[in-house]
Amino acid sequence: MTTQAPEASRTETTPAATASATRRSGSLAAIERLALPALLVLVVLFFTVYPASREIYATSANVSVVLGNQSVVLLVAVAILFPLVAGHFDFSAGATAIFASVVAAAGMARFDLPVVVACLLALIAGVLIGTVNGLVVSRFRMNAFVSTLGMATLLGGLIQWYTGGLAIVGISQSMTDFGSASWLGLPRVVYVVAVVLIASWYVLTHTPYGRSLYALGSNERAAVLVGIPRPRYTLIAFVTASVLASIAGIIVVARTGGANADNGMSLLFPALTAAFLGTTGFQPGRFNVLGTVVGVLFVAASVSGLTLSGAHDWVDQVFNGLALLIAVGLSSYLRRRREGATS
Amino acid sequence: MTSPTAVDSVLAVGGLRKTFGGTVALRGVDLQVGAGGVHALLGGNGSGKSTLIKCIAGVYTADAGEVRIGQHTIEAAHMTPHAARAAGLRFVHQDLGMFDDFSVAENIALGTRFPALGRVQVRWSGLHRQVRRLLDDYGIEARPQDMLGSLRGSQRTMVAIARALADQEDNEMILLLDEPTAALPEKESQELMHALRLRADRGQTIVLVDHRLGEVEQIADVATVLRDGQVSAEIDHDLRATKLAALVAEAELAEVRRPTTSPDRNAPPVLRATGLVAGGVRGVDVTVGPGEIVGLAGLAGAGRSTILRALFGQHPVQDGRIELDGRPYRPSSPRDAVACGVAYVPEERLTEGLFADLSVRENIAVTTLAGYWRWLRMDRRAEQRDAKEVVARQTVRTASVDTPIGQLSGGNQQKVMLGRWMRRNPRLMLLDEPTQGVDVRARSEIYASIRSLSASGSGVVVASTDFDELLALCDRILVLADGVVAHDLDAATTARDELVAAVMRTPSDLSPTEHP
Structure with missing residues (x-):
């Protein structure tokens, strides 16, 4: 009997203690999940009342401009999410977007191809780039950090060679019309991006494929040992990334009426920042679409506010750099904590 | 007190x-x-x-x-x-914090201090002399310049202990x-x-x-x-x-010896592997009947893990014939093996089993992800329900099924590793060191769930270095040496000493590796 007494009292007290602990950590966790969107709201509120920026900041015109400009970054950010979830960087996504924009613009302006064919060519370019990226990582087991950086450099070089550093202009009218049209007060491209975002969210959270990517990203060897086909799934993740980046490139053409000779880094870094910032919200410690969207908006709202307040050009870069550093730091801390590596 | x-x-x-x-x-x-x-x-x-x-x-x-x-x-x-x-106070943790591809002397110097000549240059002769004295004192049969990785596990631990105590004078x-x-x-x-x-x-x-x-x-x-x-x-x-x-x-404690529910030896076997050749395994026959638990014993390098990996499609099979339920079976990948109803719990839980940052639920659901895809979405509620069931059946102690599994203790993690395969009712379960680093209470719970699986007619293969475990859990024990089966022992009639002798007497750790 003496051995049973503590046994009984333990089974009574433990669930209660655990429940109260769960409740307490539950509210803490809720604060943590919503810290990033709350910060976004604070930034927006601040610049709405801040004297130097309040006249323009919250106007529908500014919101429309910001969202239109960010739609491209948002697409690139969601694109790199797929390899990131599977545990790989894709530094070539920015260059892929620009490359696709050059293909689409050149198709229309230099070869007089119909809009649909030109855009299709841009998408095919994306599939090819993604296939190379994916095969290099999944079959030849190269480190994606290095191989995609190589791909980015290669694409940047090809863009330079083909354009000679000049913008390609003279694309078809229907394309620019689409890019500049609004619908319910927002640029039409925003809706295109929204559809892609929802599709990506669905794939990552509500399909066995998406869930397998998270498993691969968490522990590749363990994922193989539970029967997840690593090479194929990794390849698909890279192809998805490049195709989404190509869509971003097509949107660039539609919005700017051409293609600029650029290496794409100005797209890549805000996208990386947003993806890592996104891991601090909603599902702390893991890459997720909703967090990434808030991450992009947070950076955009801050930069727009700073610009309207009369900050210098360099502030943009400094802000982006700091945000990336903090985001990566927080992201890896949160992940380590989930793994139980911190006390 | x-x-x-x-x-x-x-x-x-x-x-x-x-x-x-x-x-x-x-x-x-x-x-x-x-x-x-x-x-x-x-x-x-x-x-x-x-x-x-x-x-x-x-x-x-x-x-x-x-x-x-x-x-x-x-x-x-x-x-x-x-x-x-x-x-x-001097601590030596489970992870010794040493580097296999550094020499013994370097490992010791990293933990204490490199004796320096001037400000930067390391005085190697002095270091080696110091380390040699330390190694003698602790009875470690190694030279200072030996690579740490070339030492036996026990000697490596002793080096870690010697390093921790290197600066004491008199105990x-x-x-x-x-x-x-x-x-x-x-x-x-x-x-x-x-x-x-x-x-x-x-x-x-x-x-x-x-x-x-x-x-x-x-x-x-x-x-x-x-x-x-x-x-x-x-x-x-x-x-x-x-x-x-x-x-x-x-x-x-759960009865130490397995209750002798002798499996039906006449029933067609679940697994029959003949002349299996893979890596260091050179022609091994393994037969596992329905409801039978077969142990694999042997010294390090005898081929225990290789056999399990080969049977799971994780190690190429060079030769031999494998039948699963009477049908030819030659898995080309773990995915293949899983589809055939084979499950495998690897020895290295941290690097090959756990998704440490994912929740207990996700760690469980990962073996049957496609099954949860209903009406074009993941059925979270079913996942939740199944995860709770596994947690209850395996007596996993966790705050909730949404807790990241990395925060659970080793024994509870291991129960999840087992439970996520048990759920699929595998025909053949392959276990490598199923209770390594697990305490007594969790161990008997793990044994119970392995037994209940075999009682339902599945075949189980357990590779282990723990003799008590093999004797407590298995019906038959195959003792491996140099990649072949040296003994086939009936666990019920084998005394612990006999098993130890069978494993130790085999000359595998002395024999030089042959050249092909």
């Missing part, structure tokens, strides 16, 4: 308390460690022994209590790793070891225990956290048993493994 005024204690802990969030890990622990001798610290999963060690080490900050080392008393809340070291340091034998095969843990006993006889104070009660019985002078964050017993004489086990589990 011994009176707190005991004068000869060199390490005393009083009223140590520690909570994590709402969970009380230590509820006022008192511990007295006398000078010279081995003091064992025992307890089940979550009993608080790891937390206690980490509080003493200053890795965790305790909420209340004090630690007295010699004449120094330190508030436990103010303990830091630096203060612990300064006070003369004044206190050595705290956290499960030093968890990853060692039986023969080497014997060696290590022997070496530790020698140190203790020479006056070294050693605190030993251990799961293997047989070892504690052998070398400990005093044993303290923790349970639910409190000291539940302290014994300083007549340390018997069975008595200790009872104190740790505080419930009668």
Whole structure:
């Protein structure tokens, strides 16, 4: 009997203690999940009342401009999410977007191809780039950090060679019309991006494929040992990334009426920042679409506010750099904590 | 309990308390460690022994209590790793913190200090001389310039111990070891225990956290048993493994020997592998009947793990014939094997089993992801329900199924690893060291669930270095040596000594590797 007494009292007290602990950590966790969107709201509120920026900041015109400009970054950010979830960087996504924009613009302006064919060519370019990226990582087991950086450099070089550093202009009218049209007060491209975002969210959270990517990203060897086909799934993740980046490139053409000779880094870094910032919200410690969207908006709202307040050009870069550093730091801390590596 | 005024204690802990969030890990622990001798610290999963060690080490900050080392008393809340070291405590953790591709001397110098010539240049001759003296003192058969990776596991641990104690003059340091034998095969843990006993006889104070009660019985002078964050017993004489086990589990241990439910030997076998050649495995026959548990014993490198990996499509099979339920079976990948109803729990839980940052639910659902895809979405509710069922059936102790699995204790993690395959009702279950680093209570629970699987007609293959485990769990034990089956033993009629002799007598660790 003496051995049973503590046994009984333990089974009574433990669930209660655990429940109260769960409740307490539950509210803490809720604060943590919503810290990033709350910060976004604070930034927006601040610049709405801040004297130097309040006249323009919250106007529908500014919101429309910001969202239109960010739609491209948002697409690139969601694109790199797929390899990131599977545990790989894709530094070539920015260059892929620009490359696709050059293909689409050149198709229309230099070869007089119909809009649909030109855009299709841009998408095919994306599939090819993604296939190379994916095969290099999944079959030849190269480190994606290095191989995609190589791909980015290669694409940047090809863009330079083909354009000679000049913008390609003279694309078809229907394309620019689409890019500049609004619908319910927002640029039409925003809706295109929204559809892609929802599709990506669905794939990552509500399909066995998406869930397998998270498993691969968490522990590749363990994922193989539970029967997840690593090479194929990794390849698909890279192809998805490049195709989404190509869509971003097509949107660039539609919005700017051409293609600029650029290496794409100005797209890549805000996208990386947003993806890592996104891991601090909603599902702390893991890459997720909703967090990434808030991450992009947070950076955009801050930069727009700073610009309207009369900050210098360099502030943009400094802000982006700091945000990336903090985001990566927080992201890896949160992940380590989930793994139980911190006390 | 011994009176707190005991004068000869060199390490005393009083009223140590520690909570994590709402969970009380230590509820006022008192511990007295006398000078010279081995003091064992025992307890089940979550009993608080790891937390206690980490509080003493200053890795965790305790909420209340004090630690007295010699004449120094330190508030436990103010303990830091630096203060612990300064006070003369030396820790050797399970992960030794050493580098296999560095030499013994370099490893020791990294832990202590490189003797320098001037400001930067390392004085190698001096270092080697120093290290040679240290190695002699600890009876380690190695030269300073040997690569650490070339040493046996027990010798590597001894190097870590020697390094930790390198700066003591006369056994004044206190050595705290956290499960030093968890990853060692039986023969080497014997060696290590022997070496530790020698140190203790020479006056070294050693605190030993251990799961293997047989070892504690052998070398400990005093044993303290923790349970639910409190000291539940302290014994300083007549340390018997069975008595200790009872104190740790505080419930009668599951019968040590397997109940002899002899499987039907005439039924067609689940697995029949003949002439299996893969890597170091050179022609092995394995037959597993329905409801049969077959053990694979053998020294390191005998091919235990290779056989399991080959059967799971994770290691190329060069030759041989494998049949699963009478049909030819030659898996090209783990995915293939899983589709055929084979499951595998690898030895390396951390690197090959766990998705540490994912929740318990996700770790369980990962084996049947496609099954949850209903009406174009993942059926979270079904996942949740199934995960709860696994947690309940395997008695996994976790706050909820949404807790990241990395935050669970090793035994509970292992139960999830097993449970996620059990759920699929595999035809053939392959287990590599299923209870490594798992305490007594969790171990008997794991045995029970393996038995219930085999009772349902599945075949089970268990590779293990733990002889007691093989004898307790298996119907038959195949002893491997040099990639072939040296003995096929009936576990019910084999005595422990016979099994040990069968494994040890095989000359595998002496024979030179042949050249093809």
